[in-house]
Amino acid sequence: MTRRASFATTSCKQTCIAKIWPYNRPGHKTNPIVPVTQPDPAPITRHLRAMFGSRLLIAAVHHLRVFETLRIEPLSLAELRSRLQLSERPAMVLFPALCAMGLLAHDESERLFITELGRFLIHGQTPNLTGYTGLEQSDPGALEMAVRLKNDGPLDTTQGISFVKEGEGPSPMDDPGLARTLTLGLAGRARHLSPLVAANLSTRQGHLLDVAGGTGYYTYEWLLVNPESTATILDRPAVLTIAAELLDEFVQSGRPGAETIKGRVTFLPGDMLTDELPQTDLLLAASLFHDWPTPTCQQLAHHFAAALHPGGELWVHDAFLNDTLDGPLAVTDYSAQLFWNTKGRCYSRAEYRSWFTQAGLEPTQDAFPTQMDYGLIRARKPD
């Protein structure tokens, strides 16, 4: 879908009060605490992330010359990657984005080809728009995007990567000032989405492990809906300092039941990649996998599966690519933003399901949209 068409759909949502995903899903209790309607802020994040999609477009046309490479014949993803010398991650960010923009498509043999629209981006084609797009080719963001695509990330990683702690190297999440900035930067999103997530997660008496829980809002909201349950929030120590401050505020909010939450939450400072995880009934991975490359996601899926009791559930709250890897545009733009800022990207539900199956879990086919182009999927550990 083109950006224009996609935004046109959004603008209806923008002006209407979007209906939040039904709380009365069969088998799930209605959550009386969450208001039934509130506006979806997705247009704001879509416009923000469109900048990263623009950088991909300019880099593809002028610095990687994707359209020259494909002009003779359609190519498989593997062949195109090999000719452009792109690693898996940048390829899985760039080509779904160009498909979502309507510039490339897959033929019946899964080969990528240039669409009629995309032909305007072939140098030497008459008429073409490469002179016009070329006016932006020296934009610093586009130049840097080209570098990151070719290098699978920034050239200088000595200060560490946002939202990521891996191994012994420095991490912004272990620096008190940066951890505060980055965690509070996510607080508004978490505050808005957490009641929707809590309303869709299973309602049960038991324990929730919120891995890489950040602000902790997802846990606090779930505990409000599940007054007999307990929870653990695992994150880096500097992040949990902020989560504890936000919990104090939450407890004093005057919301019914909020005063009971403090005694039901455990903060667990640690490293989710290497530490043994506490056993749990539900495990929430909110905006977690998208910070990591595929092999780490596979490793995390095994690690999380091992932490679940039989019959326990792994829930993922994230933005998902189409299984056909051709959109949606809002998510390919988000994937470009994550590619720029983290070690990850957006993944399709099919990719998640394959990791969960390999880890011995049983993924369901359910998909529960929340807001801001996010949704929930889940997998169950067999009894």
Ligand SMILES: C[S@@+](CC[C@H](N)C(=O)[O-])C[C@H]1O[C@@H](n2cnc3c(N)ncnc32)[C@H](O)[C@@H]1O
């Ligand atoms: C994108 S944030 C998501 C936070 C929260 N789940 C949310 O949705 O708002 C990723 C979180 O992962 C945490 N994290 C990164 N590497 C980690 C590690 N090795 N162990 C534990 N937490 C880690 C970061 O500190 C950060 O809070």
